[in-house]
Amino acid sequence: MKRTVRIFNTKTQSIQRKHPWIFSGAIKSTAKGIEEGDIVSVENEEGEFLAKGFYNDGSISVRILTFENAAIDNAFFRNRIGNAVDLREQLNLFRTDNNICRLVHGEGDQLPGLIVDYYAGVAVIQCHTYGMYRLLDKIVDALKFVLKDRLIAIYSKSSDTLPSQFEPIDQYLFGEVTVPHIALENGISYAIDWVNGQKTGFFIDQRENRKLLGEFARSKKVLNTFCYSGGFSLAALKNNAALVHSLDSSKKAIALTDQNIALNKFEKGQKSIVADAMQFIKDLPEDYDVVVLDPPAFAKSRTKRHQAVQGYKRLNAATIKQLKPGSILFTFSCSQVVDKQLFTNTIIAAAFEADRNVRILAQLHQPGDHPINASHPEGEYLKGLVLRID
Ligand code: SAH
Numbered sequence: 398m399k400r401t402v403r404i405f406n407t408k409t410q411s412i413q414r415k416h417p418w419i420f421s422g423a424i425k426s427t428a429k430g431i432e433e434g435d436i437v438s439v440e441n442e443e444g445e446f447l448a449k450g451f452y453n454d455g456s457i458s459v460r461i462l463t464f465e466n467a468a469i470d471n472a473f474f475r476n477r478i479g480n481a482v483d484l485r486e487q488l489n490l491f492r493t494d495n496n497i498c499r500l501v502h503g504e505g506d507q508l509p510g511l512i513v514d515y516y517a518g519v520a521v522i523q524c525h526t527y528g529m530y531r532l533l534d535k536i537v538d539a540l541k542f543v544l545k546d547r548l549i550a551i552y553s554k555s556s557d558t559l560p561s562q563f564e565p566i567d568q569y570l571f572g573e574v575t576v577p578h579i580a581l582e583n584g585i586s587y588a589i590d591w592v593n594g595q596k597t598g599f600f601i602d603q604r605e606n607r608k609l610l611g612e613f614a615r616s617k618k619v620l621n622t623f624c625y626s627g628g629f630s631l632a633a634l635k636n637n638a639a640l641v642h643s644l645d646s647s648k649k650a651i652a653l654t655d656q657n658i659a660l661n662k663f664e665k666g667q668k669s670i671v672a673d674a675m676q677f678i679k680d681l682p683e684d685y686d687v688v689v690l691d692p693p694a695f696a697k698s699r700t701k702r703h704q705a706v707q708g709y710k711r712l713n714a715a716t717i718k719q720l721k722p723g724s725i726l727f728t729f730s731c732s733q734v735v736d737k738q739l740f741t742n743t744i745i746a747a748a749f750e751a752d753r754n755v756r757i758l759a760q761l762h763q764p765g766d767h768p769i770n771a772s773h774p775e776g777e778y779l780k781g782l783v784l785r786i787d
Pocket of ligand 1: 599600603622623624625626627628629644645646647650672673674675691692693
């Protein structure tokens, strides 16, 4: 059976611009028998080859792997993953004081639907499409081939990201280590647990922003809300912050933070608080100098965008209102549908609502190991601002 999908000639433009998604509205016909996860060739109305990718039932019908008529085999994955690892080497992320990074970032590494995070020798794979999940053996082969002795184990974790109908199994596919596993980010140790933690166990995308926060935190009183495993708190404590309060609504998250604080012997000056951030902010127990707001994504789809914007505005206005003059606020959004400009406008509106003078000192974003494919601007999701509240 030839697995082909034909698209309308009027819809080939996005492929010419190398955008990696084909929406269902572009599809003219689908060969009989094609199922979710199959690798299909995409053709125009005349049957000329345009691209190859995974077929999905849903609004994104094809996720493109290549615009060349190449086999999707072991060599293909060795090449793509080799290229991804080269980039992380260029970014100098494999060091004696840093062995945590994102190795593969989906479309940003021309591997749609695939995330691979690296924690001191352990690669944790997360598949977002069934097509990618079916090719796990090729991904494992490529990781072993490319990483060689930098690899001690591979864990596959797709039960959170794939529908249960595909019966994803979370398991080691090579080697095995006990969790938590200790890994380093910019000289700070973290106990990472991909088996029980959120996502692959750690939010790698805030690495550079944590480092910047550390610069602002020397001898200062810091409040880190939505702290999860404590990344911003540890960066502040490493730089001798006078006091750090770490807050999360999840007891499990606070336990992770406490574990990481103990691991680095940073207990002095640190306190963990289980509370709702919005409630806590209304009545601050300290006059903090530096505050972090890093909430989970408020919008997972375009239809929720307006609601999300209102949520960011409320949270930021309430915080800005409470902060003393001269304080610094690190505020973030990881909602992909709220873009940089919309987020900035929302924060400006929040400052207005709080009736405070606010200056933007820095614009923050996702780091280089979460690259944005220039043909796929949708890959940009993390943005933040460093504000001075006067
Ligand atoms: N800043 C973290 C990542 C944040 S993830 C880091 O650097 O690793 C978002 C966190 O927000 C999760 O841990 C979640 O438990 C927490 N959270 C969600 N809703 C919350 C609320 N209303 N109040 C406080 N924490 C909340």
